[in-house]
Amino acid sequence: MxxxxxxxxxxxxxxxxxxxxxxxxxxxxxxxxxxxxxxxxxxxxxxxxxxxxxxxxxxxxxxxxxxxxxxxxxxxxxxxxxxxxxxxxxxxxxxxxxxxxxxxxxxxxxxxxxxxxxxxxxxxxxxxxxxxxxxxxxxxxxxxxxxxxxxxxxxxxxxxxxxxxxxxxxxxxxxxxxxxxxxxxxxxxxxxxxxxxxxxxxxxxxxxxGLTPVLHITYVHPLPLTQYGWLVILGLLLGLFGRLYQVVVLRVGEWYHRIKWLPDQYNSLIAFLLLIPVGLFIPQILGGGNQLIVSIGGNAPTAMILLVVFIVRFVYSMISYGTGLPGGIFLPILTLGAVLGALFGQLLVSWHLASPAVVPIFTIAAMAGYFAGISKAPFTAILLITEMVGTLQHLMPLALVSLIAYLTVDVLGGAPVYAAMLEKFLQKSHTGQTVPVTQLEFPVFENAVLDGKQVRDVDWPDGALLVEIKRGEKIIVPHGDTEIRLGDTLLLSVPQKYLIHVRHVMMHLSGN
Structure with missing residues (x-):
């Protein structure tokens, strides 16, 4: 008291x-x-x-x-x-x-x-x-x-x-x-x-x-338990196509660079001109894909049309992103996932293996699975699609498909796409400002080398200075005999020139 x-x-x-x-x-x-x-x-x-x-x-x-x-x-x-x-x-x-x-x-x-x-x-x-x-x-x-x-x-x-x-x-x-x-x-x-x-x-x-969810897709029937085996196959396919997406999107910039007659910053001219045939014949699929997802979720077209849409969107997404224009891959990934899910569902329907009523569920689950595999952020994928669609009824299919797609990409050696993009950006860009000293945080995870050690007993990387330890609600000013525990967050002050080295060593020490 x-x-x-x-x-x-x-x-x-x-x-x-x-x-x-x-x-x-x-x-x-x-x-x-x-x-x-x-x-x-x-x-x-x-x-x-x-x-x-x-x-x-x-x-x-x-x-x-x-x-x-x-x-x-x-x-x-x-x-x-x-x-x-x-x-x-x-x-x-x-x-x-x-x-x-x-x-x-x-x-x-x-x-x-x-x-x-x-x-x-x-x-x-x-x-x-x-x-x-x-x-x-x-x-x-x-x-x-x-x-x-x-x-x-x-x-x-x-x-x-x-x-x-x-x-x-x-x-x-x-x-x-x-x-x-x-x-x-x-x-x-x-x-x-x-x-x-x-x-x-x-x-x-x-x-x-307004309050209407961004990707509001309505459906009446939940997926029967007898159909869950198809989700495993869908997850495997999404993982395979997700790894393909990673490989292509990380290399398309290099392919543009081989065009010697056009400076890299003007590669967008190719994308703008190649957009003409798409705009003339199928203008409804232009853009990031928000309306296309809602349209497919409400009334999916035939399998052949979906296959054409997937190929066109995959190719043109790469053409667009490879230019370096200010624009992302987040929504295009979800769109490709939705098209793949609807295509998978329509094939099952045409083969009399599923009811047309469950096609929207495959569409929704595939969005989460495709994003989970490519970004390697499955929890975000599950929660994101749940919020965007506006219902909790599909949580189990989302979780299963996301897990299978994530594991498939992982087995194939895929890294989180945004982390891989950052590495390529750092290799090319040296124009940004730098700060002489920065601070980094490292949580101490299970089986970390640091767990249970006193500060003085740790072989800290060159250039790093341990400033404080966050332990729950407490802030601890470290001393030589301070014991580091599981769940602590370490705040280090690091000179810019040692940044990469310190991060590499600390990721190992902290069990990241």
């Missing part, structure tokens, strides 16, 4: 949550506007291609438009390479301390470039750019308040969570994705700030788009 009576009030987490909410409101407005402009742009492009059928002059206008966009965005890609692609690898690198850049140029160029690239009908997703936009808001907020070090990274992570939440209206899954796939840290301060920011952003987004 005496301890409780004298305990000081601690508003640290309240302040962090309030900052997360403020960042979430700002990021929610920016990303919702971003999402709205892309939606209107896509409708305009589909209308244009409808008019352009048989009209050579309108097609020439598209060619001129493509050249202008290529020159404009290409210039931005050259001067600010951090806006390239989805943006998730850049945010992950920033949270790891390996990437740094000025926030304002990235914010406005990613916003405008993303609207122009994704809104033009290319097979790119808005979610990756939304994550980077949100993270950049967090970075700008931290800079305005002169917040540095680990607290700054917390704000960047919360902004990233807000960006994805506003893009998908899925605050819980958005928080989990940032923790599981981007930040790789589940400390209390991180998740409460990320969740608060995601909820605030989702609140703003609902004012723009």
């Amino acid at each position: 005496n301890v409780l009576r004298h305990k000081k009030w601690d508003f640290t987490r309240i302040n962090a949550v309030l900052q997360g909410i403020l960042i979430g409101l700002i990021a929610g407005f920016i990303v919702s506007t971003f999402r709205l402009l892309i939606s209107h742009g896509l409708k305009l492009v589909q209308w244009f291609f409808h008019l352009a059928k048989g009209n050579l002059w309108l097609l020439l206008i598209w060619v001129v438009f493509s050249v202008i966009l290529t020159l404009l965005i290409g210039r931005w890609l050259k001067t600010t390479p951090e806006i390239t692609g989805s943006g998730i690898p850049q945010v992950e690198g920033q949270l790891m301390g390996e990437v740094e850049y000025h926030w304002w140029p990235v914010l406005w160029k990613k916003f405008v470039g993303g609207v122009l690239a994704i809104g033009s009908g290319l097979f790119l997703g808005r979610e990756g750019p939304s994550i980077q936009l949100g993270a950049t808001v967090g970075q700008g907020f931290a800079e305005s308040r002169k917040i540095t070090g680990n607290k700054r990274r917390t704000l960047i992570a919360s902004g990233a969570s807000a960006g994805l939440s506003a893009a998908f209206n899925a605050p819980i899954a958005s928080s989990l994705f940032i923790l599981e796939e981007v930040y790789h840290n589940f400390s209390t301060m991180i998740w409460i700030t990320a969740l608060a920011s995601a909820i605030a952003a989702d609140f703003v987004s609902t004012f723009f788009f």
Whole structure:
């Protein structure tokens, strides 16, 4: 009782949550506007291609438009390479301390470039750019308040969570994705700030788009237990196609680089011009794929049509992403998964092995499985699709398909796609700023070398300084005789030049 009576009030987490909410409101407005402009742009492009059928002059206008966009965005890609692609690898690198850049140029160029690239009908997703936009808001907020070090990274992570939440209206899954796939840290301060920011952003987004789930697919009949064997086969197929996706998406940039007559920043001209036949003949599949998923889930076409759609979307998704334009793979992955799931279900129906009523379940489960395999973030995949579809009835099929797809990709040697993209980005980019010293967090997992050791007995990597140990609710200032325990989170101060070495050694010591 005496301890409780004298305990000081601690508003640290309240302040962090309030900052997360403020960042979430700002990021929610920016990303919702971003999402709205892309939606209107896509409708305009589909209308244009409808008019352009048989009209050579309108097609020439598209060619001129493509050249202008290529020159404009290409210039931005050259001067600010951090806006390239989805943006998730850049945010992950920033949270790891390996990437740094000025926030304002990235914010406005990613916003405008993303609207122009994704809104033009290319097979790119808005979610990756939304994550980077949100993270950049967090970075700008931290800079305005002169917040540095680990607290700054917390704000960047919360902004990233807000960006994805506003893009998908899925605050819980958005928080989990940032923790599981981007930040790789589940400390209390991180998740409460990320969740608060995601909820605030989702609140703003609902004012723009309403309460209807983004991928609302209705179905009446649950999957019979006798049909669960098909989910195992579906998971294996998704894992195989997921590994294929990983291989191609990580190499398509190199294939573009072999085109010697066109500088890399202007590769988008190829994608814009190759979009013409798709726009003329099947304009309904243009864009990231949100409406296509809903359409397939409501009334899946024949297996042959779905096969054609899958091939076209797979090829054009690679063509689009390989250009380096500001646009992601998040929603295109879900779209390909939905098409594969519907194709699988329609084949079973045509072979009289399943009822047409269960095809939507295969469609929903395949979205989660395909994303789980490619990103290697199964928990996020399950929760994300659950929030986006708006029902809990399919949790068991989602979990089974995601697990099988994840294990299949793992056996085939696939790494998390965003981590692999970050590695390639770091190999190519040396233009970003660097900070002389940064701070890194390492949770101590089960069977870690550090577990049970005193600080003085640990062979710490060169250049690393242990600053503090977080143990539950307590912050411990370490001494030589301080014992490190399972579940602790170690905060290290690391000079930039030792960053890669320290991270490699600490991943081994902490059991990551």
